[in-house]
Amino acid sequence: MTHDSLSPEVYTELVELGRRLYERSLIRKAQEEITDPRGQPIGWLLDTRMPMLESRTFIEVGTVLAERLFAKGIHQVAGRGFGAYAIVGSILSCTDHGTFRGGFVREQRKRYGRKRLVEGPLRLDEPVVVVDDILNSGHSTLRTASLLRSEGYRVEGALTLFNFTWSEGRRLLETNGLWVDSLLDLNLKSAGPSESDSPPLSHEHEAHPEETDMAR
Secondary structure, eight states, X not given: OOGXXXXXXXXXXXXXXXXXXXXXXXXXXXXXXXXXXXXXXXXXXXXXXXXXXXXHHXXXXXXXXXXXXXXXXXXXXXXXXXXXXXXXXXXXXXXXXXXXXXXXXXXSOOSSTTOOSEESOOOTTSOEEEEEXXXXXSHHHHHHHHHHHHTTOOEEEEEEEEEETTSSHHHHHHHTTOEEEEEEEEOOOSSOTTTSSSOOOOHHHHHOGGGGTTTO
């Protein structure tokens, strides 16, 4: 979908949603102490659980994602980890675009009860899309897809909130047979993630949501 095919009202709403999601997720070092997985201080991070666990954003984001999945003929989504749980739920809540089924993927098979690796009513005879909050290196999303495939599911794509364009995540997933779609691309032009207080949106991404995948 291009800008020309959108009404001015819809276009404006998509731009506002992308900016609001970004602004509410962004945590800077001036606000609180934040570190990378090695414990080293960093300048910023994106915590999508902040906006996605508020009802307004939960519904708005879920509606946009459900529309995209519906357009692709996808009715099953699955996620792994806290960043994905609210996204799965937000899509399932949008019944205007058909009935969706969701699943949560465990890191390891549960040792008791039903002993499942994948929880939920997902069907093996229909395609599944992995949802995640952030696409960076792509390894976490690919790990989720691999766990689903090990259980016999046909995983076709990955749908994320943010894509860090300076990383190789998109290429990694596409190399492994997954299409990739993101609400918003973030383009860090000059400074590394630990050197800047925020990951900048390029001018084009702020002005044209179809270029950030906001309006597909």
